[in-house]
Amino acid sequence: MYKATVIVKRRPTILDPQGKAxxxxxxxxxxxxxxxxxxxKYIEFNIDTDDEKAAEKEVKEYxxxxxxxxxxxxxxxxxxxxx
Amino acid sequence: xxxxxxxxxxxxxNCDYDAFYAxxxxxxxxxxxxxxxxxxxxxxxxIILPGGFSYGDYLRTGAIARFSPIMEKVLNFAENGGIxxxxxxxxxxxxxxxxLPGTMxxxxxLKFVCKDIYLKVExxxxxxxxxxxxxxxxxxxxxxxxxxxxxxxxxxxxxxxxQIVFRYSSKTGKVSKEHNPNGSISxxxxxxxxxxxxxxxxxxxxxxxxxxxxxTDGQYIFKSIVESLLN
Numbered sequence: 302m303y304k305a306t307v308i309v310k311r312r313p314t315i316l317d318p319q320g321k322a323x324x325x326x327x328x329x330x331x332x333x334x335x336x337x338x339x340x341x342k343y344i345e346f347n348i349d350t351d352d353e354k355a356a357e358k359e360v361k362e363y364x365x366x367x368x369x370x371x372x373x374x375x376x377x378x379x380x381x382x383x384x
Numbered sequence: 385x386x387x388x389x390x391x392x393x394x395x396x397x398n399c400d401y402d403a404f405y406a407x408x409x410x411x412x413x414x415x416x417x418x419x420x421x422x423x424x425x426x427x428x429x430x431i432i433l434p435g436g437f438s439y440g441d442y443l444r445t446g447a448i449a450r451f452s453p454i455m456e457k458v459l460n461f462a463e464n465g466g467i468x469x470x471x472x473x474x475x476x477x478x479x480x481x482x483x484l485p486g487t488m489x490x491x492x493x494l495k496f497v498c499k500d501i502y503l504k505v506e507x508x509x510x511x512x513x514x515x516x517x518x519x520x521x522x523x524x525x526x527x528x529x530x531x532x533x534x535x536x537x538x539x540x541x542x543x544x545x546x547q548i549v550f551r552y553s554s555k556t557g558k559v560s561k562e563h564n565p566n567g568s569i570s571x572x573x574x575x576x577x578x579x580x581x582x583x584x585x586x587x588x589x590x591x592x593x594x595x596x597x598x599x600t601d602g603q604y605i606f607k608s609i610v611e612s613l614l615n
């Protein structure tokens with residue numbers, strides 16, 4: 302079995318209102334050096350196969366079809382073998 | 385022939401009854417509910433994907449509803465020229481399903497917006513707008529993620545093909561940032577596909593139908609659809 306970790310990020314050119322709001326909060330708290338806050342998604346799940354290639358394919362398709370929106374988001378993932 | 389509307393209820397839809405009420409009780413057309421797990425429907429002329437928070441807006445608005453069993457039938461229906469209207473969350477589902485281009489983001493203000501707004505009618509030569517005789521109509525919006533986004537190339541294409549149906553505007557039809565409730569690119573409030581049988585709009589026409597509410601411009605949308613089907 303593999304554990305998959307997927308990170309979904311907004312494309313750098315796309316406005317991120319949540320990141321902007323968090324950064325305004327950071328300034329209020331006095332974190333003056335905080336810049337370019339971007340908020341994305343962290344998703345983890347298991348893939349019930351021992352075939353790494355098959356696991357990779359499934360994670361990629363799941364990420365493309367559902368977990369991310371290709372119009373405004375990119376994703377990256379990695380797999381860890383688990384018992 | 386009496387056109388028949390089908391209104392899809394997803395888990396988390398909350399404007400399905402409003403749409404049913406407007407179509408059936410106010411306008412006296414035939415209407416029935418469809419459940420998102422239904423795997424088919426017959427003898428329907430119009431499908432409405434209503435507003436609400438399908439699947440709690442988890443992941444992205446409309447992202448999970450798009451894979452409900454009934455959506456496959458809705459896609460087929462649209463492909464065969466059937467009339468599909470997506471309102472608010474229904475619009476978001478149409479975007480996720482690829483029937484219309486673009487995506488929705490959180491409102492620029494980060495606030496949920498709920499108020500009556502004016503829409504400039506950019507194209508009144510569609511099956512959804514042909515009964516509209518005025519330059520603007522007044523319809524309420526109520527959403528947190530109605531900030532329509534697509535790349536500038538797609539916006540240009542939408543413009544060129546007259547696919548932008550509504551833009552947020554002043555009462556007299558002035559389109560400006562001041563009258564944009566959510567930050568949508570190019571003040572876009574509603575778009576249609578090239579074949580003109582699928583429209584998505586953020587404002588809620590079903591909430592501007594009953595005369596008791598003292599606003600009835602939403603009726604034009606449903607009347608246009610019926611007029612188109614009968615002609």
